[in-house]
Amino acid sequence: MKNTIYAVCISLIMTLCVQPSALLIAGEINVNSYYGEYDTTQKKKGFPSASLKGPVTETWRTPTPKKAYHIGVLFPHLKDSYWITANYGIISHAKKLGVNVTLHEAGAYINFGNQRAQLLGLAKKKNIDGIILASVDYSSMDRFVKAVVHSGIPVIALINDILAPDIQAKCLLSFYRVGYKVGEFVSQDSGGKDVKICFFAGPKRAGWSSEMYEGFKAAIFKLKKPDQKITFPEPSYGDTRPRVQQLRLSFLLSNPKNYQTDYIICNAVAAAEAVDYLRRHRANHPKAKIVSTYITIDIYEHLKQGSIIAAPDLKTISQCSVALDMMVRLLNGEQPGKDFPFNISPIIPMVTKENISQYSYEDLFGKKDFVPVVHTFKY
Template sequence: MVKHNKSPFFRAFSLCACLHGLAIAAGFSISVTANAVETWSLEQRTPYNAKLQQVKTLSYRPLSTAKRPWRLCALVPHLKDAYWIGIDYGLVTRAQTLGVALELFEAGSYYGKAKQLEQLEHCMKSDFDAILLGTVDPELLKQYQGQISKPMLALVNRLDSPLVSTRIGVNWYQMGWHAGDFIHRTTAKQPGKANTEQANTDQTNTGQAVQLALLLGPEKLGGSTWVEQGIMEALEGSNVSISSNRHADNNRDLYRDQLHHLLKDHRPDYILGSAVAIEAAIGALAQKDTAQDIALVSSYLSPATLRGLYRHRVAFSSDDQVVLQGKLAIDVVVRELEGAAPFGDIGPRIKGLTPDNIQMKQLTDSLAPADFYPIYRVEAPKATPQP
């Protein structure tokens, strides 16, 4: 049994129905047949919880069932955008597959620290076997006054605590680096916009600086800090200058306001932001005569940015396969409950999507289906009485 919520926002989430329908019509299925040996292509990163890491690729064979109907608690910052809805979809579908119970709680936003601490206390005192913590703050556990008495794994976001030694997600520094590197490589190829290294070696080159505006989400919360650092690292040696750096919660209306002030101030060559910011930018630039002059780059994928890629209105998006992250989180926490050692820093490979390389069959682990509504509870199947 599942419980879900059908709010107006989530009905609007069906914007990508046509794209998902294309995948279904083409015969691409999210499920795997019972006879197939399913493996997931993942990355193991070391050192744990570090910004700069070494990566080892691995082929992971997921569980077929759980030994017990474990009860799992998942805490997430919010379910206001496609990113965390995709995580929820992965969590729910995997819990159903393995026959474990799941209850999910959202803090409402990245500013809901007090609420998430209350939810953590609830999960710690209730009859859950383990907790998946998608924290609103890397330092959250330092402010938790209770006793950590249950296994806890970090979900998506960095969690700084010696009590947690498994994190399922990707390196957000690398998410930013991929987006910044796209801009660096693209501008280096554009006539009249040569990079700084070329300009330093050729005094006759007077390439004009490329202006980049950043709209990266809540300041110093979630993964925004490391995303920004990754962008800056990737842009070193380029002729790109940051003309504006703005932050807001992941709310499209807030980003519309930010974009209004940004475009009133100047017209950058690129806008790089969270998927919610880029969704707002697609609409805002459609009203402007200079829309074609500003390239949009998203730090992660959403249905609207995917449509933008298909329509050549978005130039690039990082894709960290959020559905697979959710599925992996359930699989890993069950394995650890059943005796496995901590998995360290583990997650999918980051993909770089452009209008020229999108393949629908490769996106089933990247976005929830268009008709999926957030689900907050999965109940484990009741045991069948023995004759």
């Protein structure tokens, strides 16, 4: 998707107005659920709070809204296919539910000020019933979430974890566990041989990137064979703009100390760039394999070609649809943690070049002709 589509605006505003279906066909998703009271003093980054009971594996079903609620949604950006897929998840499910959505994007993970202003701005709108927040930062948004919730507007976290003692509910994965799953795959794929690994995490201030790295590192060293040597330099952090990731790849992989790398573990933007890097520098890394820490449209195509060997499916569309469902249930009068889970995580599979044929494009990313809207739009 060309960046020029988004150049006209930092703040995407998208309003969906649809009539509730008379008879809603409930979608069913298998999820891991956590119930109880959310206590941040028992919260460890990368994990649900220990105050919550779970996980309980159960089937999530779509509710019916009592009215056509208007829900605000905040994304970090729409610069890569991951967030475009999330955009599709929100739009398509809002249409099915019959709720209205206004969506803003901050422009980048570094644009904390934009997202803060968008959060507070949405809260001031008289027609907004609740806000779904994919935060650009783990803890800096806490006091602003508190202000919005105390003003009477509930806030639910989506995709990116947030500390926020006042957050009403969460629909997101433990990125530590996602990283651990990637580490399990690499450990098994290595067959116990000595390996050199380079890790390109993503934005340092975004909770998901450091959590994935910590989970991956834990798995790699826990599962290593007694006589297996693992060379693992410090991870490379950086915003997920392609040019930034190109520079990170070049800086780390062109260092002679890192020649002969066996596994390049990357955020999806870096993984796609790493394919091109290896085409030009394969002599320095003749055995290198690329693993993405999540799947996007670009990664899907590379998996089919075999240039990337694996990536977990983070169930992005499911996360977005469940987050909307959670907000509907909350606005319907149900209590998070009691009537429905406080924290929900879809169950994720590992997609590999060997099993990629089992996953259709539409199931992973939605309709191929979908284009994010950059102006007011009504169904």
